[in-house]
């Protein structure tokens with residue numbers, strides 16, 4: 001880490017400053033956790049406009065964070081690199097076409113950052129996030145604990161909020177995780193959900209229950225409905241990016257469901273881990289029931305097959 005007057009100069013880079021990258025930059029400036037925020041985009045007109053606009057946020061909020069334009073290579077020298085480069089979700093666009101487009105963007109981004117600082121931590125937001133995180137890990141050659149993806153972190157806070165609203169308990173008294181491969185295959189770990197440490201279904205008042213299938217489906221559909229209504233879904237994910245960066249830079253050691261390398265599967269998908277200054281400190285053992293585990297196993301195998309295919313394509 002570089003220093004200013006003996007104090008650490010923390011730097012975060014955001015690669016791809018469209019809707020999501022721009023909103024993430026806004027959240028990071030307001031939270032004032034890094035000294036410098038470097039913005040990178042192949043669209044340099046957009047990038048420079050974002051720098052000017054977001055600099056005003058820094059001035060008006062008295063943030064310590066200063067914003068500047070940068071290259072991919074400079075981004076690779078930061079403490080944290082957030083990858084939000086990609087193409088906007090277009091509803092109805094063939095999935096495979098979009099996957100190949102985004103895979104090629106991820107390859108370009110990693111290549112352009114090289115040589116990457118050896119202790120940099122990369123946070124992948126671009127979709128398909130688990131495939132993209134696995135590719136960044138493979139292509140960057142960084143240690144496993146330094147590459148993670150936003151994965152189902154947003155889905156997890158969303159479902160927690162939805163249940164909390166339904167049963168009238170504060171969300172931070174509830175523990176429930178969405179795990180596995182982000183998107184349609186994601187799995188809600190109902191068997192480990194608790195309120196104040198008591199299993200969720202046992203702690204509900206007599207006669208009331210949470211409809212697991214309905215809530216899980218509504219949680220999955222939420223992003224699509226936001227994109228249908230306004231073309232992008234930048235705000236929810238930007239607060240997740242900010243939370244992940246704070247956990248890392250401030251060595252918070254909180255447990256977060258993020259996309260991380262799962263050794264038994266050979267690919268990255270969401271699992272609860274302890275996040276700190278060195279990235280993923282350790283994964284938490286989650287005692288899933290057989291059905292939840294089987295669902296995760298199946299989709300992880302499909303993801304691994306896609307990763308192998310994409311890597312073989314060069």
Ligand SMILES: NC(=O)c1ccc[n+]([C@@H]2O[C@H](COP(=O)([O-])OP(=O)(O)OC[C@H]3O[C@@H](n4cnc5c(N)ncnc54)[C@H](O)[C@@H]3O)[C@@H](O)[C@H]2O)c1
Pocket residue numbers: 015016017018019020021040041042043046084085086087088089102105108109125126127128129150151154232233234237
């Ligand atoms: N993980 C999640 O929960 C989650 C949530 C929302 C969006 N996303 C994903 O985030 C990504 C960005 O979404 P968006 O709405 O901001 O899209 P956007 O089109 O508004 O922004 C993407 C930006 O990336 C830039 N870009 C493309 N290739 C680049 C490269 N090689 N280097 C640098 N910049 C490059 C583009 O110029 C553009 O400005 C998408 O992949 C989207 O699916 C993920």
